[in-house]
Amino acid sequence: MTALLPPLPEPPDPGDARTNLTLAATGEPEMLRADAARNRALLLDAASRLLVRCGAANLTMESVAAAAGVGKGTVFRRFKDRTGLLIALLDHREALLQAAFLTGPPPMGPDAPAAERLHAFGPALMRHERDHHELILASRTDPLRTYEVPAQRLRLSHVTLLLRQARAAGEPELLAHTLLGSIDTPLVHHLTCERGMDIDRLEESWHDLLNRYGVQR
Amino acid sequence: MTALLPPLPEPPDPGDARTNLTLAATGEPEMLRADAARNRALLLDAASRLLVRCGAANLTMESVAAAAGVGKGTVFRRFKDRTGLLIALLDHREALLQAAFLTGPPPMGPDAPAAERLHAFGPALMRHERDHHELILASRTDPLRTYEVPAQRLRLSHVTLLLRQARAAGEPELLAHTLLGSIDTPLVHHLTCERGMDIDRLEESWHDLLNRYGVQR
């Protein structure tokens, strides 16, 4: 195994309350048969290694299967399609971010007032997305699929909840979409890399947007 | 050397809207050889017909080539790739919308005050995108490619210009991105079709967002 990034054990562990968070994040822990669970871990590990070696663009399903020592069909059955594999890889790397805003210390964690958490969330998300932008961009093939990604849904409901708690003006869910859209990975990447915009300007705009909806720090 | 291809650099976006607009709108009309121009028209026509008959998902490059009576290579040379073909089809259908906000009557056209044009633009864009959502969604494969699509660039610079004219608060270009993002096709489709949200709520949210940045009708 030798986890590169997260010390988080992958095995499906139903019933444990603490893993319910990851459960919400991963969507379907899906009691797997022993061999299936083992192969799933092997595949994610192999994909991670290939990813750093060859980049997302050269990550083929067959190479992942070969590197994990399983058949090609196994990869597809487990992850449905290439995008599914990339999303699984991403979800796996979100543990840190999720921990930060679900159980971490202020200003992001639950011990800070909602307004403060909101203001802190944007910049943190931008940093996180910058760190994983290659994988994120590669996983955005079907534009509608985004709304089904567990991590995205978690962020959305988190922001929506905070907006409601902070008594933000307007419809919380719509505003949450607007907020998250304003710092969506492709946009941020385009503005910073292609248009040379400073990332501080984007953070500023996040705070500005919150302020205009009555969410003062 | 006969410059055939695109003068796409266009890095800075100075004030001159009109020249950029036509340029951005047409993309690359670019003097083609007679046979090439004829084949381009044949291909777009064939693709259009296949689109209504079989849907975007079943539109294969080979079938388009066959329906137009040309070789497969010709399709790729003209449109670069499948996404390029879809974008070309889309651009072709944007003529009406563009005419409406570039040269049409108030409240969208140039004879209305900027604030009014902005308020009218959102709902009109949403209607347009709903009418062509299948093609739009199918063309969104590469998330960064969106920012290169002529029609998108045109919309962005149009909204940016209007925001500047209307003395909107904040950075015009960033706000333009946020505004357009809040009614982006995939989002609108998700909210209305999957979540059962009423489209009026979305229009309302567009007006609200404008108002909060000081753009009153």
Next chain:
DNA sequence: GAAGTAAGCGGACCGTGGTCCGTTTAAAGT
């Protein structure tokens, strides 16, 4: 109108995503 040339053409060819189906195997029942 002949010659020269660069763009255009077509279809064989390749790699990869995705499916299918006969075989294997983990686990639950007896």
Next chain:
DNA sequence: ACTTTAAACGGACCACGGTCCGCTTACTTC
């Protein structure tokens, strides 16, 4: 232990996107 059964496996197979390269053809020049 033996049977049963549904899940998992693997790799042959297919379709489609995209490339390549030798041939053709529209324009230019003289």
